Amino acid sequence: MSTNMQTNSALAEDPHLRRGPRGYPLLPGGYGRSTYYTGAPSPYAVRGQGCRVWDDRGRELIDANNNFTSLIHGNAHPEIAEAAVKALSSGASWGIPNLHEWELADLLLSRLPDLDQVRFANSGTEAVMSAVRIARASTGRDRVIVTKGGYHGTSDVALAPGGPANARGVPRGVIDDVTPVPLNDVEFLRRSVEAAPGAYAAIILDLLPNRAGLLHISEEFVTTARDLATRHGIVLIIDEVISLRLGAHGLSGEYGVSPDLLTTGKTIGGGFAVGAIAGLGELMSEVDPTRPGSLPHGGTFSGNPVSMAAGAVALRLYDESEVKRLNALGDAARESVAGRVADAGWEVRGRGSLLRAVPAGSAQVDASTQHRLWWESYNRGLLGSPANLLSLSTPMDQVVADEIADRLADAVLAVADAQN
Template identity: 80%
Template sequence: MVAEQITEHGLVDDPHLRRGARGYPLLPGGYGRSTYYTGRPSPYAVRGEGYRVWDDRGREHIDANNNFTSLIHGNAHPEIVEAAVRALSAGASWGIPNLDEWELAEQLMTRLPSLDQVRFTNSGTEAVMAAIRIARGSTGRDRVLVTDGGYHGTSDVALVPGGPSYTRGVPRGVIDDVTPIPLNDVSALHAAVEAAPAAYAAIILDLLPNRAGLLHITDEFVHSARELASRHGIVLIIDEVISLRLGYHGISGEYGIEPDLLTTGKTIGGGFPVGAVAGRGELMAEVDPTKPNSLPHGGTFSGNPVSMAAGAAALRLYPESEVLRLNALGEIVRSSVSARIAGTGWTVRGQGSLIRAVPEGVNKVDDATQHRLWWESYERGLLGSPANLLSLSTPMDKAVAVDLADRLADAVIAVSDKQD
């Protein structure tokens, strides 16, 4: 393990750090994403195949990070590689439309029968930004209602429900336009909307928020949001950037709820940058450039043929039978881990192919605890996200699920023992 040292610049020292002329690492803190950080110098991935990944320390791992849930088919799936290479060989991106966009649109809209149209973006963050703008443009209103613990990307509006540590640098006017309410508090939902129903452009819901520890949103809360939105002309946005994988019609289909707009990403890109906002035709008309006074929407690489071709292949490889199989593997992991960690003060949450171990009674886990569990998992050959969200991939079978469960349970028990 690389020893952690602090340099004269206050940065973690790591032999991989490449420094500029004035001594600073070329990447802030040595990281290309803040979300990579796990409290110590990180290993670097060097190769992935199926459900496995190898790092620069010579270690092989079960990859349950899967690039923050986006690799539904694991690493380097041959059909996805073939689709991406075919598109790349013909030209990585152009300034006119490409036919692969239509293929992915058809694949996606088949799964979302209550919605009519889709516009692609480069990320889930951009998809949520576009959805909010469509909602504001169509209603002529500004305010947005969100739930505490919901994560909707890194735009200014989306950062507000994260609290003070996330809103530093966000303008006061943006903060004032966002109303966070407690998760599953139906009374607070009604009170917030009915206090100013004509002020709200959108209600945004993440139906299985990871930031809240993968707590489920209740049926009553979801259907109350739908009823209030319909009654007051508010746009209901369901954020399925992560959760689309949980049902053939997404997690909103599992709830039997019809959103006005739905945002997604990750799974639909085959491992390449992607996001999407899908919606009812009358709302999506707001970004129809053939109509007068439409909202401009661009993005140099939005809908690029490589992401579209890889994404279409990924969805073809994820029919309902695979959704159900992967969800069943998730149930095996949760039940096995739950049995082994009983009495440790920890619990395991999630749904379908998403799993997360957290201390009992805790929604927001402190960074130190998350880092301890990440490293205990790493030492046992299991990679999750820095928040210890685990996602399964289709190359996994029951034997892998059982193995994964054992590694996770061992890591939780090790953290629990050290806390005692």
């Protein structure tokens, strides 16, 4: 048997058991990302096409995970694949600029008409890190305000408000510089800012925070944040790494609120690694290398031609009519599931093409319940995120959306029945 055949055979038996020469699993816990974990050894994807994924256990799954919402056009979309292969065939990345960056920046800013410039990164985490640094440099201040339950990646600032488990390893000084504000508590937000208005560099908002159970931020909370930021010279950062998909001008456009800086990623990369900071010209000048004293900003693969070319096609394909169609499918699916699980003590939250089933009234869902629902969904051929966030993709139609609703409702009822 060849070495390759032996390796493939070992992987097929149980990839989690693969160990290195000192006896440790090759990947910590057997996982390449902690966010894959669902309480038990996970299946491995073998291939994907459109809105379906096939795994190493022989299952065909409706893919409503979509790599944590990033695959807005599902798996292996032919036009995106063609653009990526064409870019790759000319060179995966270079040490000088490429023209694909300009194309994607132009397309992105056409959806964000109040913002002026874009700088690309490799992930949403990097985009938020850069936005915070820009805000601090431009204001000369250190402290930031975030909403409890918002998710802004895995930088120290983003992890600081997440409680003891998330904040392990984060320096005390960083934790002290971050003020967590309860979701939609307008008075708490106002008091926090007005207690030290000259101390805050930024207010960071996640308009549909999944960590808080996919709860909406109220219009009053958002407009108050905008007013306070304007009045006190604070930079308003709206994190749309996930929520950009929900409106032709992002979810902030649906609220009618313009940020000073907007961070995004996921859907703008066509399935490839990407992040972006879009912002007002005077703030983005902080990373203008022609300006004396500007902030250095790098990233070996930031703005690489493959991500940029694929992302440009993805944005073109996800036009306003597709945004509306996908949101309508998601709204109908959410309503359908909600009507079937309400008597079991569950509700379905979200907006547009994003939905998540949770026990009614819960601010956070315990890990064991999340894991049970993930496996019940998986056993019915539905793939969501480990937190059971479901995202629709453009290959889906009414038939698929109805399948998702049926499978999710059945999974929720199975979990609820086991808990009673």
